[in-house]
Every structure is written in structure tokens, then in C-alpha cells.
Amino acid sequence: MSNSECVFCRIGARKLHAMVVHEDDDLIAFRDINPQAPIHVLIIPKKHYPSLYDAHREDPGILGKLNAAALQIAEKERVASRGFRLVFNHGDEAGQTVHHVHLHLLGGRALRWPPG
Numbered sequence: 281m282s283n284s285e286c287v288f289c290r291i292g293a294r295k296l297h298a299m300v301v302h303e304d305d306d307l308i309a310f311r312d313i314n315p316q317a318p319i320h321v322l323i324i325p326k327k328h329y330p331s332l333y334d335a336h337r338e339d340p341g342i343l344g345k346l347n348a349a350a351l352q353i354a355e356k357e358r359v360a361s362r363g364f365r366l367v368f369n370h371g372d373e374a375g376q377t378v379h380h381v382h383l384h385l386l387g388g389r390a391l392r393w394p395p396g
């Protein structure tokens with residue numbers, strides 16, 4: 281299922297331009313439009329799942345696929361040995377703004393902890 285109102289569905293369907301770094305049948309990864317680190321890639325399922333719970337309920341395996349792709353991209357982007365962070369923002373208090381499941385891959389600088 282895809283949602284024509286959803287910006288990430290449109291990127292996944294290649295109807296909206298993004299700097300794509302990785303793609304397969306199930307997912308697509310592209311550079312964040314507002315990067316918070318030198319490497320900031322979003323890995324998304326092509327199918328529209330508004331939240332982690334929807335994805336977990338409908339296709340729990342997709343969450344593992346997003347992680348596996350992130351590990352591969354981190355190597356390609358040369359941050360695997362330096363360190364990187366993988367983040368799912370879920371809901372208002374986490375600051376989720378796009379309601380299509382996405383995994384953030386952040387790296388290329390020292391990342392503070394705890395996050396803001």
C-alpha cells in the first residue's frame with residue numbers, strides 16, 4: 281500500500297526526488313533533507329506503515345531489513361568503524377514529523393549522549 285499524501289511514499293515510488301544511496305524491492309534509503317550530521321540517511325520501507333507498531337504488526341521482518349540495510353550503508357559511507365547512531369523517532373515526544381516508518385542513520389561526527 282502506498283499513500284499519495286505521504287512524502288516518503290512519493291520518494292519510495294520515485295515521484296519525488298531524493299538523493300538515493302540504496303534501494304531494493306522492500307526499502308529505499310536516501311539523504312535527509314535537513315542533515316543533523318555529515319552522514320544522515322533515512323532508510324524506509326516502500327510500503328506505507330505510519331508507525332513502528334503498524335510495521336511490527338503487518339510485517340515484523342521489515343524492521344530487521346531496515347537495520348540490515350543501515351549496517352551496509354554505514355560501511356559504504358565509511359562510518360562503520362568510526363561509530364554511528366541508528367534512531368527511530370516514534371510519536372510526538374520523540375519528535376516524529378513524518379508518519380511513515382523511517383530509520384535514521386547518523387554519523388561522521390562525535391554524537392552526544394543523551395540526545396536532546
Ligand code: DGP
Pocket residue numbers: 287298299310311312313314322368369375376377378379
Ligand atoms: P522524524 O523527525 O524522525 O519524523 O524525521 C523526519 C526526517 O525526514 C527529518 O529529518 C527531515 C526528513 N525529511 C522530511 N521531508 C523530506 C523530504 O522531502 N526529503 C528528504 N530527503 N528528507 C525529508
